Amino acid sequence: MGKTALAIELAQRFDGEIVSADSRQIYRGMDLGTAKPTRQEQMLAPHHLIDIVVPDEPYTLANYQAQAYAAIDGVLARGKQPFLVGGTGLYVRAVVKGLRIPRVPPNEALRAQLALENGAALYERLRTLDPDAAARIDPRNVRRTIRALEVCLTTGEKFSALGRSSPPPYSITQIGLTLSRSELYARIDARVERMMTDGLVAEVEALVAQGYGWELPSMSGLGYREIGEYLRGEVSLEEAVANIKRDTRDLVRRQYAWFRLKDEHIHWFENAPVGEIERFVDATKCEALNARPGRDTR
Numbered sequence: 001m002g003k004t005a006l007a008i009e010l011a012q013r014f015d016g017e018i019v020s021a022d023s024r025q026i027y028r029g030m031d032l033g034t035a036k037p038t039r040q041e042q043m044l045a046p047h048h049l050i051d052i053v054v055p056d057e058p059y060t061l062a063n064y065q066a067q068a069y070a071a072i073d074g075v076l077a078r079g080k081q082p083f084l085v086g087g088t089g090l091y092v093r094a095v096v097k098g099l100r101i102p103r104v105p106p107n108e109a110l111r112a113q114l115a116l117e118n119g120a121a122l123y124e125r126l127r128t129l130d131p132d133a134a135a136r137i138d139p140r141n142v143r144r145t146i147r148a149l150e151v152c153l154t155t156g157e158k159f160s161a162l163g164r165s166s167p168p169p170y171s172i173t174q175i176g177l178t179l180s181r182s183e184l185y186a187r188i189d190a191r192v193e194r195m196m197t198d199g200l201v202a203e204v205e206a207l208v209a210q211g212y213g214w215e216l217p218s219m220s221g222l223g224y225r226e227i228g229e230y231l232r233g234e235v236s237l238e239e240a241v242a243n244i245k246r247d248t249r250d251l252v253r254r255q256y257a258w259f260r261l262k263d264e265h266i267h268w269f270e271n272a273p274v275g276e277i278e279r280f281v282d283a284t285k286c287e288a289l290n291a292r293p294g295r296d297t298r
Contacts, residue, residue: 002187003177004037007085009274010281011045014081019071020049021086021095023064024221027055029207032200033223035191048075055207055218062101065094069168081285089258096172096263097165102151110153114146125149132160143217173284175277176259176266183271188248192223196241201227222247 007018020026024034028051037047048071053059068084068091075082084095093099114122119142126145127134129152137144148159179187204227212219214228223244230240259266269277 003085003087004035004041006177006274006277007083008037008041008045010278011081011083013278014281014285016081016083017046017048017075017078019068019075019082019084020047021068021084021088021091022050023088023091024218025050025086026052026059026064027218028053029210030055030203030218030221030224032195032198032203033221033227035195055212056216058106060101060106061090061094061099062103064091065099065101068095072170087255089255089262093262095168096174098167100161100164100166102155102157102159102161104151104154107150107154110150111146114149115142119145122146122149126152126159129153130158130160133158136160143220172265173281174263174266175281176268178256178268178270180271184252185249188252189245192241192245192248195223195244201230201237204228204231222251 010016011018022034024030025036026049027034030036036050042050049064049067052067072082072084072095084092086092094101117125120139122142122145123134123137123139126137126148130148133148133152134145137148139145151157151159178184200223204224207219207224208231214220214232218224219228226235226240226243226247229235229243230237235243267280269280
């Protein structure tokens with residue numbers, strides 16, 4: 001069972017609502033490539049922070065954190081159980097750890113200026129200004145490097161202040177799902193094939209027709225980037241599909257390593273039946289309620 005199906009099962013079992021922690025599912029009109037829960041799935045349990053911005057609308061980690069806390073507080077106020085669900089590690093960490101995020105709005109002129117520079121040069125510049133931030137950023141991730149530089153250059157403060165935290169007033173249980181490598185890859189390949197059958201090419205064509213450019217962060221996401229290469233005639237459709245599968249495997253490996261490295265409090269389940277996970281959540285929920293009458297999120 002994948003995380004979407006499990007989240008819905010748990011939300012139904014515990015009278016809960018789902019708060020998305022996926023940095024791609026925030027975009028309207030980007031459904032297939034982001035593996036967004038279908039309308040039918042969203043009707044099975046209330047979902048939050050899906051389809052909240054258009055693909056060319058700036059959206060920061062600070063925006064997400066504030067909206068996620070508001071959504072969680074709203075769920076709790078209704079007497080329901082919130083479930084934070086998604087694979088964007090920084091989104092999850094911002095909420096669970098209460099990261100102190102520099103409230104610096106996007107500076108498009110500065111970003112455009114920095115984007116003219118070589119990615120390696122930008123990374124070296126960041127290492128000079130904020131070595132701690134550079135150590136936490138993949139040198140290949142030019143977008144995050146530019147954001148870190150933007151904060152440093154705009155405020156005169158280090159982007160690594162992001163690492164400081166003030167944990168939120170919630171009782172939190174974290175669950176991670178994993179599979180054997182062979183089964184995981186088989187599921188990835190099957191999902192990509194479903195995306196293609198369901199119309200991923202048409203979805204990307206529609207976004208381009210609406211004027212969304214390839215340079216946008218949203219359009220550089222997994223699936224959209226590779227289909228873009230096909231639509232521009234740079235690769236065949238067969239090559240584009242193979243590249244999506246390859247890049248998805250790479251992303252999943254990095255996500256798994258990131259969560260393993262960043263958070264030792266995650267309880268991992270490999271191929272566990274949903275009943276086993278339900279019993280675990282039920283037990284930890286009871287422990288939290290017995291320990292203190294605090295606020296509770298999953």
